[in-house]
Amino acid sequence: MHQNRLKNILSPVIILAICLSLSHLAAAAEKIELKVVTDRPDAIYQTGEIAHFLISLTRDGKPATGETVTYTVDDFIGGAPGFPKGSLTMGEEPVEVSVTADKPVFLRCTVTAGTEKKVTSMAGAAFSPLEIGLSTPVPEDFDQFWADQKKQLAAVPAKAKLEMVAQPNPKIVCYDVQVDCLGGAPVSGYLAKPKDAEPKSLPAILWVHGAGVRSSALANAVKGADAGMLSMDINAHGIPNGKPAQFYTDLAQGELKDYRQAGRESRDTVYFRGMFLRLVRAIDFLTAQPEWDGKTIIVAGHSQGGGQALVAGGIDDRVTFIATGVPAICDHSGRAAGRINGWPKLVTTLPDGTPEPAQLKAGQYVDAVNFASRCKADAIMSVGFIDVTCPPSSCYAAYNQLQGKKQVINKPLMGHAAPADIQTEFFNAILEHVKQQAAK
Secondary structure: OHHHHHHHHHHHHHHHHHHHHHHHHHHHOOOEEEEEEEOOOOOEEOOOOEEEEEEEEEEOOEEOOOOEEEEEEEOOOOOOOOOOEEEEEOOOOOEEEEEEOOOOEEEEEEEEEOOOOOEEEEEEEEEOHHHOOOOOOOOOOHHHHHHHHHHHHHOOOOOEEEEEEOOOOOOEEEEEEEEOOOOOOOEEEEEEEEOOOOOOOEEEEEEOOOOOOOOOOHHHHHHHHHOOOEEEEEOOOOOOOOOOHHHHHHHHHOOOOOHHHOOOOOOOOOHHHHHHHHHHHHHHHHHOOOOEEEEEEEEEEEOHHHHHHHHHHHHOOOOOEEEEEOOOOOOOOHHHHOOOOOOOOOOOEOOOOOEOHHHHHHHHHHOHHHHHOOOOOEEEEEEEOOOOOOOHHHHHHHHOOOOOOEEEEEEOOOOOOOOHHHHHHHHHHHHHHHHHHHOO
16 A cells, blocks of 8 residues: 555656656757858858848747847957947848948858857858958068078988888888988978889879878878879978877977967078978978979968968979968968968067067068969969958968969858868869879
8 A cells, every 4th residue: 555655646756757857858959050141152242242141040940030149240350340240139031231341351240149058150251352462562582581591401411211101002102201301300201102103103292281299191191192193291390200199299288389489580480481491301302202203293281281382382383283271371461451360370469459570570481472472383272261260361362372273162151171072172183283294
């Protein structure tokens, strides 16, 4: 009897607990989707035209009618005046925020919904992006400075140390390579090539790295070799390859912690000077290989690697093609022209909004935009319209300076990324360039 009474008492409690639990799970599973897009799929407008940002909010696929969202429009400079911001009440149809611009610029619309759990979405719009120019003139002695640097580099013998590296592809051979360079740090990378390749038969590709501290990537070297190229992947710092992860963590937290801003007060001490000279030395090494076809040099990378690809094309006329994804190291002097500067924000912005003078002067000599103005290689570039790391205006400042045949992949809803579709499109463009070079 006692057991039956206990069952009668507990059953409603258990049922209530189950119901509350299911209710909680249902609420947790509620799908909230906030979208912002432009009224043009390509998100490109001419100055003076009106762009409409279209904002929609749904809960479990149904319009969140009556709910409020907040929005801010700016030119990637937080708190920039003169652009709309406020709140909007959602209805059955998307609500609009209309903007225009009287100069070439990228604008972004950032929208936030929710109270306890906030959801944010962003979209970008370009206004006459092909008219974005240099933020400051290229220094008159820019070419002479880098000619002098390369002359100093040439005085250092390109002594190379190669050690064979095991990898599973029987059709290629791989090496860990260290090549002496100016300034102490060598070129450090992996070289791979088809086994038994004939002399003067292979185009060459140099893979370069994004920001951070890591080993060279054997997979990249193998990828290029498997496609019939003399393929080399180098790390950005001239550090040893294939070490335990802790080795690179220690460097990243130690002597290379602030490499991005190191020495930025002078063109002679800025860290990127050594990085750029290692590009030239890596190309020296590749072009000295007996298998090189004598005419094709490709440089490919994303982010910091994209910036290095631009630099390689401008500093070394042996380069015939560059693949530069969401490039960094661009438009250091952007704030001098009233726009956001690119990664790594090399030049400090003073409280009055102006660039720090000594850093601004030094930064001009390591700005990938200025190298792009000297680059006659063919090129492909990707640009994310909501990229806050390498803002689209800084990428287009470089793209517009390129002198060779070029194409751009615009991604209006992409941030700082190198997705698979772009990597595939880049590699297809590289293979097409190889094909065209072979036909010459």
